[in-house]
Amino acid sequence: MTRRDLLRLLFSLGLLPAAPKLKSESLFQAGPLKGVDFVLRNSPTSRKYLIETMPGGVALLDYNNDGLLDIFLVNGGHVRDPMRSPLSFDRHDPVYWNRLYRQNKDGTFTDVTEQAGLSNAGDVNYGMGVAVGDYDNDGFSDIYVTSFGKNVLYHNNGDGTFTDVTAKAGVAAGGWSASAGFLDYDNDGKLDLFVTRYLDWNVENSKTCGAERPTYCPPGEFPATTNILYHNRADGTFEDVSVPSGIAAKKGHGLGVAFADYDGDGYTDIFVANDAIEQFLFHNNGNGTFTECALDSGAALNENGKMPSGMGVVFQDYDNDGLPDLLITQLPHEPYVVFHNDGRGSFSAQELETGFGVLSGKSSGWGIGLEDFDNDGWKDVFIVQGHVFDNVQMYDSSLRYREPPLVALNRQGHFEKANPGSDLPVAGRGAAFGDLNNDGWMDVVTTSLGERPQLYVNRGGRLHWLTIILRGVRSNRDGYGARVQVNGQVRFATATGSYLSSNDKRLHFGLGSAESADIEIEWPSGIHQALRGVKADQFIVVEESEHL
Amino acid sequence: MIHVLLFASLLLQAQSVESAVPPEAATLLQSGVDAENRNDLDQAITAFRKAADLAPSTGLVFFRLGDAYMKKRDYAEAIPPLKRAAELNPDSLPVHQLLGYALLAEGYASDAIPHLEMVREYGALGIAQLQAGQPAEAVANLQTALAKSPEDPDLLYYLSRAGTLLSSQSLDKLLSAFPATARGHQALGQNYYVVKMFPQAAKEYEQALALRPDLPGLRLELGQVYAASSDWEQAAEQFREETKLQPGNAEAAYRLGDALLQQGKMKEAAEELRRSNLLRPDMPETLYSLGRAEAVSDPTAAEHALGRVIELEKQTFLAGQAYLALAGIHRKQDKTEQAAHEMQEYRRIQALALRPGA
Numbered sequence: 068m069t070r071r072d073l074l075r076l077l078f079s080l081g082l083l084p085a086a087p088k089l090k091s092e093s094l095f096q097a098g099p100l101k102g103v104d105f106v107l108r109n110s111p112t113s114r115k116y117l118i119e120t121m122p123g124g125v126a127l128l129d130y131n132n133d134g135l136l137d138i139f140l141v142n143g144g145h146v147r148d149p150m151r152s153p154l155s156f157d158r159h160d161p162v163y164w165n166r167l168y169r170q171n172k173d174g175t176f177t178d179v180t181e182q183a184g185l186s187n188a189g190d191v192n193y194g195m196g197v198a199v200g201d202y203d204n205d206g207f208s209d210i211y212v213t214s215f216g217k218n219v220l221y222h223n224n225g226d227g228t229f230t231d232v233t234a235k236a237g238v239a240a241g242g243w244s245a246s247a248g249f250l251d252y253d254n255d256g257k258l259d260l261f262v263t264r265y266l267d268w269n270v271e272n273s274k275t276c277g278a279e280r281p282t283y284c285p286p287g288e289f290p291a292t293t294n295i296l297y298h299n300r301a302d303g304t305f306e307d308v309s310v311p312s313g314i315a316a317k318k319g320h321g322l323g324v325a326f327a328d329y330d331g332d333g334y335t336d337i338f339v340a341n342d343a344i345e346q347f348l349f350h351n352n353g354n355g356t357f358t359e360c361a362l363d364s365g366a367a368l369n370e371n372g373k374m375p376s377g378m379g380v381v382f383q384d385y386d387n388d389g390l391p392d393l394l395i396t397q398l399p400h401e402p403y404v405v406f407h408n409d410g411r412g413s414f415s416a417q418e419l420e421t422g423f424g425v426l427s428g429k430s431s432g433w434g435i436g437l438e439d440f441d442n443d444g445w446k447d448v449f450i451v452q453g454h455v456f457d458n459v460q461m462y463d464s465s466l467r468y469r470e471p472p473l474v475a476l477n478r479q480g481h482f483e484k485a486n487p488g489s490d491l492p493v494a495g496r497g498a499a500f501g502d503l504n505n506d507g508w509m510d511v512v513t514t515s516l517g518e519r520p521q522l523y524v525n526r527g528g529r530l531h532w533l534t535i536i537l538r539g540v541r542s543n544r545d546g547y548g549a550r551v552q553v554n555g556q557v558r559f560a561t562a563t564g565s566y567l568s569s570n571d572k573r574l575h576f577g578l579g580s581a582e583s584a585d586i587e588i589e590w591p592s593g594i595h596q597a598l599r600g601v602k603a604d605q606f607i608v609v610e611e612s613e614h615l
Numbered sequence: 616m617i618h619v620l621l622f623a624s625l626l627l628q629a630q631s632v633e634s635a636v637p638p639e640a641a642t643l644l645q646s647g648v649d650a651e652n653r654n655d656l657d658q659a660i661t662a663f664r665k666a667a668d669l670a671p672s673t674g675l676v677f678f679r680l681g682d683a684y685m686k687k688r689d690y691a692e693a694i695p696p697l698k699r700a701a702e703l704n705p706d707s708l709p710v711h712q713l714l715g716y717a718l719l720a721e722g723y724a725s726d727a728i729p730h731l732e733m734v735r736e737y738g739a740l741g742i743a744q745l746q747a748g749q750p751a752e753a754v755a756n757l758q759t760a761l762a763k764s765p766e767d768p769d770l771l772y773y774l775s776r777a778g779t780l781l782s783s784q785s786l787d788k789l790l791s792a793f794p795a796t797a798r799g800h801q802a803l804g805q806n807y808y809v810v811k812m813f814p815q816a817a818k819e820y821e822q823a824l825a826l827r828p829d830l831p832g833l834r835l836e837l838g839q840v841y842a843a844s845s846d847w848e849q850a851a852e853q854f855r856e857e858t859k860l861q862p863g864n865a866e867a868a869y870r871l872g873d874a875l876l877q878q879g880k881m882k883e884a885a886e887e888l889r890r891s892n893l894l895r896p897d898m899p900e901t902l903y904s905l906g907r908a909e910a911v912s913d914p915t916a917a918e919h920a921l922g923r924v925i926e927l928e929k930q931t932f933l934a935g936q937a938y939l940a941l942a943g944i945h946r947k948q949d950k951t952e953q954a955a956h957e958m959q960e961y962r963r964i965q966a967l968a969l970r971p972g973a
Contacts, residue, residue: 363958365943370907372936400845402877413946419879420911428845428877465813465844 200249396432434498501571
């Protein structure tokens with residue numbers, strides 16, 4: 068009997084919660100974040116420089132360990148029209164700063180950017196994304212910001228301030244970086260860093276497409292480039308192992324990245340959402356090298372056999388069979404992609420069968436989350452949307468530049484559209500997922516070009532939940548890479564996924580009507596830990612046990 | 616085109632144009648011909664002009680003068696002597712042929728037509744008719760010319776232009792004379808569809824349907840508008856109505872099946888695609904969609920359908936897609952070697968498609 072069969076049996080016996088009926092009212096109350104005056108300034112120009120339509124990321128992290136999620140927002144910069152060398156994006160100007168907002172106990176936010184030492188983003192860096200992880204295992208979350216230009220690693224000093232340690236750490240990258248994430252690919256207990264890079268683009272080779280109706284050029288107009296893997300040397304420095312690991316063997320148009328151990332061999336694998344070429348699945352060989360195997364594993368092309376314009380990606384289990392699946396957002400007229408993990412290391416595209424495809428035909432998706440928003444035991448989807456072209460209607464009048472988000476509720480593996488709580492159309496880009504008010508119901512923060520971020524507060528309900536905070540000891544302190552099973556559902560511990568963004572690292576599970584839970588954790592160290600009869604509706608810290 | 620067709624046999628035939636030429640004029644005529652043979656066209660023209668002054672009723676002299684100007688590509692100067700030659704020898708085919716070309720080259724397309732008709736120069740005649748705004752006649756004559764020279768790119772180009780103009784004229788007439796008819800709205804709908812103005816296209820088709828709900832093909836086209844804008848549910852609805860209207864229409868059944876497939880309704884899609892395959896067997900697109908629809912519920916039937924696509928298509932893009940779909944089926948069945956072989960075939964076909972000139 069497969070896990071899926073078991074779950075179906077449990078469901079039929081009433082041991083798993085029944086899915087609630089679709090409510091006409093939204094799960095979310097949408098609105099601005101109180102105290103957040105950040106505007107994502109992408110600076111669109113008449114030259115249609117590709118960078119200006121691609122930012123920007125958002126991270127939900129508890130930087131000061133007060134138990135409340137704070138928000139870090141990545142800004143673009145000032146793009147001159149036309150751009151000239153030497154490049155400057157005027158990031159010294161406060162309107163172009165990245166911003167850190169500390170959450171107060173009353174749910175409002177205070178801008179602490181300057182006092183935290185995060186105001187200097189570097190004039191030559193046009194901001195893109197953000198990754199969060201405790202790379203030095205000191206108990207405080209560090210921040211890595213990606214850019215067109217140089218990336219920056221901010222070490223969290225533990226006193227509310229950060230220090231730019233990029234030069235010492237050796238993680239500046241260069242070129243055009245997009246999404247990034249921390250993972251422990253060699254299970255040595257230290258978080259490594261993966262950075263996707265989009266294109267080999269610069270002012271000199273920039274071009275405008277569309278002749279009489281100028282617009283942004285597709286990625287195929289520019290050379291592909293490599294992604295970067297940095298190995299953590301455990302002394303505050305990183306080594307670029309892109310070439311010896313095999314990551315640099317493949318050039319692509321990387322935008323999104325997500326991690327999970329898809330074949331259960333105990334090593335975290337890497338999936339890169341590529342724009343308009345085959346997707347990349349880097350299988351971790353367990354010896355410091357990776358083999359790209361997306362095409363042979365069935366995770367490179369969509370169900371129509373086409374190359375997705377991959378933007379955002381999430382690598383979690385949507386059908387509760389215990390295996391991580393892939394959901395990928397992309398451009399309109401091809402459905403958002405679902406690669407179902409069939410086991411034995413293979414995937415099959417199932418966006419049509421799951422109903423996911425038909426929800427997305429006209430939309431352009433970016434940030435994506437697979438979270439159990441209604442706590443019914445099945446992970447739902449939230450996608451922030453908006454087309455690449457600000458003049459897309461000139462090309463196809465059925466499409467829109469600004470779109471509301473998509474929320475789809477998971478009905479035992481089949482997705483149904485739900486009310487997102489806002490029909491306000493925006494040029495959405497980043498999205499991060501977490502429980503901002505610690506009520507046990509997952510919230511969302513989104514970014515959109517030229518606008519303030521939007522908060523989607525989960526209205527909550529009566530069903531039960533459990534949120535697990537991992538504390539690695541032998542494994543990395545964040546517990547990234549752990550496989551956590553709660554009442555038959557599985558999550559892979561990571562803050563990485565979505566688009567350019569970083570999620571709440573705490574692991575949230577909807578329990579339905581169950582008032583307690585059995586927890587099983589497979590730590591990256593190989594330690595197996597089980598907790599039985601854990602009371603529902605609480606945040607529980609699980610420290611890695613000492614013994615295998 | 617004109618240069619290509621010009622002059623081929625005119626000079627040989629020209630000798631028969633005239634009989635009696637005054638001796639002095641004959642000497643000048645011969646001198647002109649000699650100069651022409653030396654490629655000294657200016658000298659030839661001078662000689663022919665003097666001959667024409669001496670023999671103003673001799674058609675051959677004017678013909679040779681016009682011909683020399685044509686060789687010099689001075690079509691404007693060629694026209695008067697050729698017209699005079701035609702007056703003097705109204706039945707001479709070479710004169711009319713040359714005059715027709717000269718007039719056409721100078722943009723007097725309507726004037727050229729009777730001369731080209733007389734000599735049955737269908738290619739040049741079609742071009743003249745196209746330029747004179749007679750696309751229907753142009754299409755007919757260019758097709759006649761293409762029957763003799765089917766690979767002539769110039770003729771194909773002008774035929775394409777004539778076809779477009781004919782279509783445009785018909786549409787203009789339809790829209791100006793019958794704007795509120797079903798066909799008028801349908802034509803507008805097609806125009807909007809081509810330029811990807813899908814909402815506007817759908818509106819036109821809806822208006823057409825309101826006027827003639829039973830007009831075959833309308834719902835098929837409207838369904839395609841919805842499909843192009845990824846409105847699969849509405850597309851399926853229209854295709855379904857078309858299948859009711861035309862139960863024997865294989866395309867309508869195929870499109871309905873594909874729209875259902877895009878909605879993830881695999882069982883319904885497979886039923887409709889099987890029906891389409893019965894109505895018109897061995898359509899590769901139908902079989903490919905059928906294979907995908909049956910991949911989960913009936914892998915054997917899917918294998919059969921996709922295998923048939925490969926038999927029919929061999930090395931096309933669709934054959935590659937069929938290999939890819941088969942690999943997915945066999946991977947699920949743990950038939951890894953078979954899947955690996957199919958992926959190899961997929962890659963081979965992809966490589967062929969990427970080859971320069973492919």
